[in-house]
Amino acid sequence: MKEYRTISKIAGPLVFVEKTEPVAYQELVNIVLFDGTIKRGQVLDTSDDLVVVQVFETTTGIGRDSGVRFTGETIKMPVGREMLGRILSGGGKPIDGGPEIVPEKRLDITGAAINPYARGMPADFIQTGISTIDGTNTLVRGQKLPIFSAAGLPHNNVALQIARQAKVPGSTETFAVVFAAMGITKEEANYFMQDFERTGALERAVVFLNLADDPAVERIITPRLALTTAEYLAFELGMHVLVILTDMTNYCEALRQIGAAREEVPGRRGYPGYMYTDLASLYERAGMIKGLKGSVTQIPILTMPGDDITHPIPDLTGYITEGQIVVNRDLHRKGIYPPINVLPSLSRLMNLGIGKGHTREDHKKVSDQMYAGYAEGNDLRGLVAIVGKDALSERDRLLLEFADLFENRFVRQGYDEDRTIEDTLNLGWELLSTLPVEQLTRIDRDLINKYHPKFKTGAMKE
Amino acid sequence: MEVKEKKAKVAKQGVLKRIAGPVVTAVNLDAHMYDVVKVGKEALMGEVIKIQGDNIIIQVYEDTSGIRPGEPVENTGLSLAVELGPGLLTSIYDGIQRPLAVLVDKMGNFIERGVSAPGLSHTKKWSFKPLVKSGDNVEPGTILGEVQETNIVHRVMLPPNVKAGIVKTIKSGDFTVDETICILNDGREYPMIQRWPVRVPRPVKEKMNPTIPLITGQRILDGLFPIAKGGTAAIPGPFGSGKTVTQQQLAKWSDAEIVVYIGCGERGNEMTEVLTEFPHLEDPKSGKPLMERTVLIANTSNMPVAAREASVYTGITIAEYFRDMGYDVSLMADSTSRWAEAMREISSRLEEMPGEEGYPAYLAARLSEFYERAGLVISLNGARGSVSVIGAVSPPGGDFSEPVTQNTLRIVKVFWALDAKLSQRRHFPAINWLNSYSLYLEALQDYYDKEVSPEWNKLRAWAMEVLQKEAELQEIVQLVGSDALPESEQVTIEVARMIREIFLQQNAYDAVDTFCDMSKQYDMMKAIKLFAEFAYAAQLAGVSPAQIIGVKSKNDLPQIKFIKDYKPELAKIEKQMDAEFNALRSAA
C-alpha cells in the first residue's frame, strides 16, 4: 500500500493531504507516526488535488512528516457471536485483556437504511417493571425510546433498571445488551459494568467504552460500531437486542467540533445543520424486519444542557425517536425515584403494544385518564400557592390530592422493584377511584364497571 | 423514476472531480440545469443543480461512500420525471419514485445503492376501455379511455404537452403501460404511460376558488377550522404534539377520492404503520380498503437527503395527475421542515450565501411554488378536480417564529397550531383553538347551510365565543380561584369545559371516535348548547353553579363519542337533562 507524505495542513481533528491517488469518499485512512503508531481516520472530502481526513483519535504527534495510507475500503466492523461478554474500546478494540475477536463477518459501520417496506411493525410489549414506563409510556420491541435527563439526575439507574428488568411477558428469550459509552466518566462506566456483572448481564452484553478522556472524535464511530453489532446479533443471529447509548450529548459535541474544524456554516447553537440527518442515521437503526426473528430496541440517554428540552440535542432527538422518557429535577428533589415526569414523556408506539391481546383492554384509557388527572392536579398547585387550598372547589381539591398520590404511589418505586403490568394498572385504578366516577370522562362505562374498585362486580366474588 | 426527453441532445460523458457527501463535482461534461446524470461506476442517479465554469455540480440521490475522483459521469440529457399511469395506486415509493417493494426483491431488506427500478410495472397488463372513437378530435388532456385500477377508475389521458389531433385507431383490451393504445391521424402513437418532469406544475384550464369543505371526520377541523377541497393547510407543532397522527387521520378519513401521503425525512416505522394498517381500514363512504385510493412516498430520515428534496415534487406531480382525471386529491407532506432542511443541506454544500438560520434565500419561493400547486381546477379536459395540500411543519424547539413556519403561514389558508401544553395533558388532537384559524369559513358557509344545517354556522360561532370567553376568565381564575367569578361566568367555564372535553377532544385510537361525521358533530354541539341554555336559565332562576355543575345526566354526554348508534342514547340524555333542570328550577 502506497504511503503519502503530502500532509499540507492539520486543523483540529482534520488532516489535509495533497496529490494522492483517487481516494474514495468515506474511505478508511491510516496515518503512520514517526514512532510507528497508527492513527485511524476517514475521508470527508475527496478531490483530484486534496483529500480531507477526519482522524478518530487525537491529532497529537501527527506532523507534515507523517505517512498517510489509504486502505481502499470504507470502515468495516468485524462481528461475531463471540463478541457477547466482551468489552471493547470506543474504536472497537478489545480492552478486557481477552483475545482478538475472530470475525464471522466484516460489516460496513454506516449501515444501510432498512427499507420501510421490509420493516415489521413493533408490537411486543416490553415490561420494564417501572410503572411510569409500562403504564403510561409503554416500550415495545424495536422501538427507539430515549431518556432525556440532565446533569446530576439518576438516568443511569433508570437505564440499568430497564436493562435488568426488561422482559416480554410470555416469552422466555432474554435481551442481549449492547452498551455504548461515549465520553462518560470512568466512574459512571464502572457503575454500569458492576451492575452488569452483579446481575450476570455481562455474559449477554457487548460493551463499547469511549470514556471522557478518550478522543472526542472517536465518539462519532462508537455508536455506529455498537449499532452494527446490534444489527448483526438481531438480524443475522435472531436475538432481541437492547442498545443503550450514553451520553448522546457528548456525541453531538463531537459532531459540532468536526463541523467547526471544517468551517461549516453552523446551525442552531453552533451544531451542524445536518445534525438531524446524522442523528437519524443512528436512531433509525432500531426496529424489526418482516420475516426475521430478532429486533433492535434503542434506549439512548442524553443530558439536556441547562435542563432545556428545546436545546437542539433533545429537540432533534425527540423529532426522530418514538417518544421520550423525561427525568425531572423537581421530582428528584422531592426524593422520588424514578423521577420520571410523565407529562412531557411519551411513547408513540404504545398504542401498538397495549390493549387486549397485549396487556389489558383498559390500559390506554386508564393511562389517558391518569394523565388528564395528574396534569390538572399539577396545574392547581400553582393556583393553591396563590389562593390557598380553601378557595378550591371540591373537584379541584380531589384533583390536587390525586396529583400527590400519583407521584407518591404510581411514580415512586424501588430501584429493585419490578412491577407487573397487572400491578401497575390495578394501582392506576386504585388511584383513579379517589376521584368521583363522573370525572372519569376518558373511560367508557363498560370498563368502569369491569375494573373500577368500587364498581367491579367480579371483585365481590373474588 | 424515469426521465423525460428534452429537445437538446447533449454530450455525454464527463469525470468526477470531487466528492463530499451528497454533492459531487464533475468536469468535462456538457450539462444543463436539472439534467439527470448517472454518477460513478455504479451509475448512481443524480441531478445537476449548479454550473460554475467547467464545474458541474450534482446532487446524488444515493449514498456516495466509496466513490472516487476520476470515475465517469454520464448525462442523460433528460430531466427528473415521474412515470404516470395505471399501477400508481397502493404503491409505496422512495423520493425518486422507485417502488420500495421492488427494491426489497432486488436488494433485500436494506436499501443498497445503484439499483434502478421504474415507477410503474412495465409487464403488468391492464384492461383498457376506450372512451373515444376513431375520427374524434382529441386535445391535450383528453380522456382516451379508462382502466379499473383498484376500486378507482384510472382515466387514461392524452399528455398535457402535446398537440391536438384526430384519432385514427383506438384499441380496447389488455395492454401493458408501454403498448400503444391510441394512434392519431398524423401517425403519433400513445401508450397509457406518460412521463412528467416533477419540478414543473401540470397545466390546467382554470383555477377556481374552493367552496366545498374537505370533510375529515375530525371535530376540531371540520367544526372549527375547516379546510376546503383544493385548499392549503399547515400543521406546525413541536415533536410529539400530533402532526403525524393528524395527517394520518386525514389520510384515512377525509373524503378525498385519492390520497398521496409523503413521509419526507420522518420515521421508517410510521410508514410501516400506514402500510400495515391501511389495507385493513375501510373508507367510511365506499366500504373499500383505504389502501386502494392511496399512493405512499417514503423517504425516511436516514435515506439520502437529495432524494428527500425530490420526494415532495414526486408526490405533488402524482397528485396533479389524478386531479387532471377529475378527482379530489389530498396530499399530506410530513414534514415540510425536513424538506426545507434538505434544501439547506444541499445549499450549504454549494457554499451558497445563507439566508435566515442557514436556509437558502430561495426557501420562501420554493415553499410558495409548492403550495401553489394545490387548488380546485378545471382540468384541460374540462373535468373538475382538486388537490388539497396539508403540510406538517416541525419548528426547532417548537418555536413558530422560525423561517419555515413563518414562510409557510404566509401562503397557506388554514393554520392548525399544535400545542405541547395540550398534548402533554393528552388533550388530543392537541390543536390550540385560540391560535388556529381557517380563512375558508366564509366560502364554506353556504355548503354548511345546505348540507349540514342552517343552524351550523351560528352554532360554530357560539362555540368559538364561549372558548374565547373562557380564555379570558381563566386568567382571572388563575389569580383568584373560580369561586370568585360571578355565577353566570362559572357556568360559562363549565360549558367551555364541555366543549373542550366532549367536542374538541377526539381519540384517534378509539374504534368509533376516530371518525365523526358532520351530522354527529352537529348533534353533539347542539346537545352542549342545550345544556348551556338550560344552565343559564336555571342560574337566572336562582339555581347555584354548584348544582348546575352537579347535573348528573351531562356526565353521560362524553360517552356519546364512543357509541356508534348514538341517537337513542343522546335523546335519553337530553330528556334527563331537561328533567333534572326542571327539578332544580322548581326547587330554587
Ligand SMILES: Nc1ncnc2c1ncn2[C@@H]1O[C@H](COP(=O)(O)OP(=O)(O)OP(=O)(O)O)[C@@H](O)[C@H]1O
Ligand atoms: N388525535 C389523537 N388521538 C390520540 N392520540 C394522539 C392524537 N394525536 C396525537 N396523539 C398522540 O401523540 C403522539 C405523538 O403524535 P405524533 O407522532 O403525531 O407527533 P408529531 O407531531 O408527528 O411528532 P414528530 O414531529 O416528532 O413527528 C402519538 O403517538 C399519540 O400517542
Ligand SMILES: [Mg+2]
Ligand atoms: Mg411526526
